[in-house]
Amino acid sequence: MATQTQHGQIVDPTPERRRRLVRILQDFLNNKVSIAELKGLSRRKLFQLAESGHVKFKYGRVAEAEKIFEALLLLDHRNAYFHSVMAAIHQKNGRIVQAIVEYSKALQLNPKDIVSHVNRGEIFLRNKDFRKAAEDFRSAILMDTSGRNLWANRARSLVIALKRNIESAH
Numbered sequence: 001m002a003t004q005t006q007h008g009q010i011v012d013p014t015p016e017r018r019r020r021l022v023r024i025l026q027d028f029l030n031n032k033v034s035i036a037e038l039k040g041l042s043r044r045k046l047f048q049l050a051e052s053g054h055v056k057f058k059y060g061r062v063a064e065a066e067k068i069f070e071a072l073l074l075l076d077h078r079n080a081y082f083h084s085v086m087a088a089i090h091q092k093n094g095r096i097v098q099a100i101v102e103y104s105k106a107l108q109l110n111p112k113d114i115v116s117h118v119n120r121g122e123i124f125l126r127n128k129d130f131r132k133a134a135e136d137f138r139s140a141i142l143m144d145t146s147g148r149n150l151w152a153n154r155a156r157s158l159v160i161a162l163k164r165n166i167e168s169a170h
Contacts, residue, residue, distance in 0.1 A: 053069050080106045083106035084113060084115060087102030088119060096123055104120070107120070115151050118152070118158070122158060125161065137155040
């Protein structure tokens, strides 16, 4: 299926291939395909890299983790987990606005991401936006009907703190 040149022009011998390439490029332009998918990078390789970045973040090597997740987001901007970890990195570095933006992107891609709801809610709570904090905590709690999810349980504890803050404000 190699292309041939004829008088300096590239001639595509298969119309199917041309249609496929046009479809892939249209999907990319319409935000349906990531650069990783265009390049043929496997999800397994991306998640191996993400695991490495998460370990670095967990053990305090935040700058290295940030570089890894910046690269991952360039390769696959449609991955909720990558946005969630990048948000946690921003939160750790005190970049609150960027953290909220990244948590919001993660939740847009995966509305059932309890961790992003709780972390974003905590940012709202610390910045005294009690209504938004309550909405995020409520969402997280409602997704955990069994009461076993550690993050939803954290949201339950933060709701108690939220109630105390509201009561002390009055």
